[in-house]
Amino acid sequence: MTLRTSLDTFRWSLSLALGIAPLVGCGGATSIDGGGTGGHGGSGGGGSARFPCENPEPIVGGSGEPTGFVQCKGGAIHRTAKQECPFPSRSAACPVPANCDPAAGGCIVQCQLDSDCTDSPHGRCVGESVGGGLPGCYCSYRCLNDGECGPGQICQCDALGGTCVDAKCTTDSECSDGNLCTSVVASPGCGGVRFACQTSLDECLSDADCPSGRQCALNDTPGVPGSGTAHVCMAPTCAIGRPFLVNGAPRLAPCVERDDFRSALLPAVETLDESARETLRLRWTEIALMEHASVAAFARFLQDLFSFGAPAELVERTVAAMGDETRHAKDAFALASAYAGKGLGPGVLDAADDRPRSRREVVVTTILEGCIGETVAAVEAAEALARAADPAVRTALARVAQEESRHAELAWKFVSWVLSSGDSELAAETRSALLDVARGALRDAGKARGPVSANADGEVLAAHGILDDALRAEIRARALSELFVPCAMALVRVHDERLPRAA
Numbered sequence: 001m002t003l004r005t006s007l008d009t010f011r012w013s014l015s016l017a018l019g020i021a022p023l024v025g026c027g028g029a030t031s032i033d034g035g036g037t038g039g040h041g042g043s044g045g046g047g048s049a050r051f052p053c054e055n056p057e058p059i060v061g062g063s064g065e066p067t068g069f070v071q072c073k074g075g076a077i078h079r080t081a082k083q084e085c086p087f088p089s090r091s092a093a094c095p096v097p098a099n100c101d102p103a104a105g106g107c108i109v110q111c112q113l114d115s116d117c118t119d120s121p122h123g124r125c126v127g128e129s130v131g132g133g134l135p136g137c138y139c140s141y142r143c144l145n146d147g148e149c150g151p152g153q154i155c156q157c158d159a160l161g162g163t164c165v166d167a168k169c170t171t172d173s174e175c176s177d178g179n180l181c182t183s184v185v186a187s188p189g190c191g192g193v194r195f196a197c198q199t200s201l202d203e204c205l206s207d208a209d210c211p212s213g214r215q216c217a218l219n220d221t222p223g224v225p226g227s228g229t230a231h232v233c234m235a236p237t238c239a240i241g242r243p244f245l246v247n248g249a250p251r252l253a254p255c256v257e258r259d260d261f262r263s264a265l266l267p268a269v270e271t272l273d274e275s276a277r278e279t280l281r282l283r284w285t286e287i288a289l290m291e292h293a294s295v296a297a298f299a300r301f302l303q304d305l306f307s308f309g310a311p312a313e314l315v316e317r318t319v320a321a322m323g324d325e326t327r328h329a330k331d332a333f334a335l336a337s338a339y340a341g342k343g344l345g346p347g348v349l350d351a352a353d354d355r356p357r358s359r360r361e362v363v364v365t366t367i368l369e370g371c372i373g374e375t376v377a378a379v380e381a382a383e384a385l386a387r388a389a390d391p392a393v394r395t396a397l398a399r400v401a402q403e404e405s406r407h408a409e410l411a412w413k414f415v416s417w418v419l420s421s422g423d424s425e426l427a428a429e430t431r432s433a434l435l436d437v438a439r440g441a442l443r444d445a446g447k448a449r450g451p452v453s454a455n456a457d458g459e460v461l462a463a464h465g466i467l468d469d470a471l472r473a474e475i476r477a478r479a480l481s482e483l484f485v486p487c488a489m490a491l492v493r494v495h496d497e498r499l500p501r502a503a
Contacts, residue, residue: 384462
């Protein structure tokens, strides 16, 4: 099986599950216009941080207005001051492509002017372009200041206004010792942005400071010094298993010695040298902890479904998914234990969320955890299965590849249901969230791409289910750009096409 085959197989499965024409709605994505950070100007400050902001360039609005945000070399952003995001009036109409016929399904024209976007405050009519000939003009709703965002969030300014993002700080002044309130990826491999103060334990300021295949994120793992605050280089957490996001960051249990949380799978380890066994132990332990955390993610999602009044099908599939993820975790711990030569299992997972979540946050978390996380996981598992040779490993990966596909479909079905549930305010928030995450996913896909390499050690690891980091980066990039983004845009298009009939 090739990566092209894995992507096509999942595209057809997802398209059938959502009722979206696969060659129209879920083709390869190229770009989503209307985003960006605007122009850049003069200078900023680095203070005495361990990773100072080099080549600082203030981020300005579409007409050159200050925003209080500064971009550093490598792409990290920090915030020097709270300022209202510029929202200059625009009279120019969104350019409707030639030969655009919304009735024929070839494009969508939801608006032409900003004044047409009235479902929520600060509407923008922006042009979007998705691969496969699906252009159009869509409404995007913005924030202008932190007060318009939820608890624990700030409004990150860009050329069109601002976007609410999670934050542990609001400006550099809240950080001690000259440290900055900087941006990091919210969920490695899944995307998103969040802000936090730098610390003395930091390993990075941006992805540019990390080894290939890793991203600069916050370490929220319990039991680790500086947990929840240190900027560290992390491997993608949405590959193999639905990430458990708390306050926007992935959370895992520690690994402990125990014999009661593993299946009977037993890989052949006799021919592996010590280095290979240690690498396999580390990677399969990481996978096992992610799968274990996925059970908690689904348990929380089940509660969310009740609070949304979701249909029985979604509830039943979520209950089944919890059992699937428990089995995945037990299989992965069985493999890790075999490579370690001793029983391994999960310790205590701190599942507490220290603040209530809004309905929009529930939707965004589902998009990141499920629509992105498990979509990527399903494709990566299929690719790992195609290369694996050990029978025990193949058994584990076959379960994951099949069941993660169903879990991804569940997340997409939830988002699709929310868009069609009749709650116009929630549907507008969900539509806006899909567009915001899609823009970020395209940016992350561009950063994630890298050359696919292979070597003798890589072949040994692949035989036991572990893919080369460069290949995993390519899988994430293509799953984001060729699956998530176009399918997200297809759902938005179906929602927008439904509006005139509903009216």
